Amino acid sequence: MTTVTESATFTSAALRASVGSQSLMYRRQVRHVLRNPTLMFGLVVLLVMLIAAVLAPVLALEDPLSLKLGSRLRPPSAEHWFGTDDLGRDVFSRVIYGSRVSLQVGALVVAIAGTIGFLLGATTGYVRGLFDNVVMRVVDVILAFPALILAMAIASFLGPDLTNTMLAISVVHIPKYTRLARSEALVLRESLFVQAARASGASGVRIVLRHIIPNSLSSMLVVATLDFGLVILTAASLGFLGLGAQPPTPEWGLMVADGRKFLLDAPWFSTFPGLTIMLVVIAANVVGDGLRDLLDPRLRS
Numbered sequence: 435m436t437t438v439t440e441s442a443t444f445t446s447a448a449l450r451a452s453v454g455s456q457s458l459m460y461r462r463q464v465r466h467v468l469r470n471p472t473l474m475f476g477l478v479v480l481l482v483m484l485i486a487a488v489l490a491p492v493l494a495l496e497d498p499l500s501l502k503l504g505s506r507l508r509p510p511s512a513e514h515w516f517g518t519d520d521l522g523r524d525v526f527s528r529v530i531y532g533s534r535v536s537l538q539v540g541a542l543v544v545a546i547a548g549t550i551g552f553l554l555g556a557t558t559g560y561v562r563g564l565f566d567n568v569v570m571r572v573v574d575v576i577l578a579f580p581a582l583i584l585a586m587a588i589a590s591f592l593g594p595d596l597t598n599t600m601l602a603i604s605v606v607h608i609p610k611y612t613r614l615a616r617s618e619a620l621v622l623r624e625s626l627f628v629q630a631a632r633a634s635g636a637s638g639v640r641i642v643l644r645h646i647i648p649n650s651l652s653s654m655l656v657v658a659t660l661d662f663g664l665v666i667l668t669a670a671s672l673g674f675l676g677l678g679a680q681p682p683t684p685e686w687g688l689m690v691a692d693g694r695k696f697l698l699d700a701p702w703f704s705t706f707p708g709l710t711i712m713l714v715v716i717a718a719n720v721v722g723d724g725l726r727d728l729l730d731p732r733l734r735s
Contacts, residue, residue: 673688
């Protein structure tokens with residue numbers, strides 16, 4: 435009876451120590467985030483844009499599709515914070531609703547490209563052989579083309595549409611995740627815990643899902659965060675070229691393209707959507723850099 439009691443006491447103490455260690459680690463991470471002003475800036479900007487996208491019907495001053503030709507090209511004022519466009523639509527309201535489109539594109543493309551590339555790269559890195567050679571040669575072919583040019587070609591082939599734009603950008607970004615996941619898998623497949631799992635009879639699928647992928651998530655998260663801003667910028671570029679969202683959809687790149695004809699007479703038309711794109715891209719990049727510092731202790735100052 436005494437032995438059982440001592441064993442239970444030891445187990446309880448070990449559990450409390452483990453929970454306390456995790457709690458201390460979380461507190462240190464929170465302090466690191468709070469001490470990093472650039473990371474806090476990025477998080478606040480992305481949070482504000484997310485809130486704006488969710489509460490767009492509440493925050494918008496007017497209907498973003500409402501035409502008021504009598505109020506066209508009005509400068510910023512108390513009535514129209516960002517002015518109006520060439521059709522009298524409120525630019526601030528269109529920027530707010532445009533956050534829905536841009537954030538949706540960024541999140542979906544990163545999710546699609548990251549998931550496919552992650553699974554493909556982790557599998558090829560562990561399996562190797564002919565499958566690895568075929569996949570990596572296809573990846574090399576895709577990477578041989580400039581990303582924006584290839585996305586333009588795919589979007590043009592599929593047709594100018596927001597869904598086709600997301601598919602085109604996803605195809606362009608899959609190789610990035612594939613190569614990263616493959617490099618992580620090549621290192622992890624030689625680690626002791628993977629060799630132990632292989633020696634115990636675990637299947638390749640189980641090893642990839644239970645060992646390779648979980649231990650690669652931190653680096654993939656950093657890349658996905660950095661990629662989020664790039665995806666939004668690419669989508670805005672395609673929208674500017676007429677290959678993304680189509681009128682009258684309030685999309686930032688399309689708004690910049692519409693306003694370029696009025697840069698001298700109404701610079702606010704394209705300036706505010708352009709500044710919003712710049713702000714979100716910078717925020718995504720500084721968050722990615724902050725996460726890299728947070729997840730890799732060697733990079734902490």
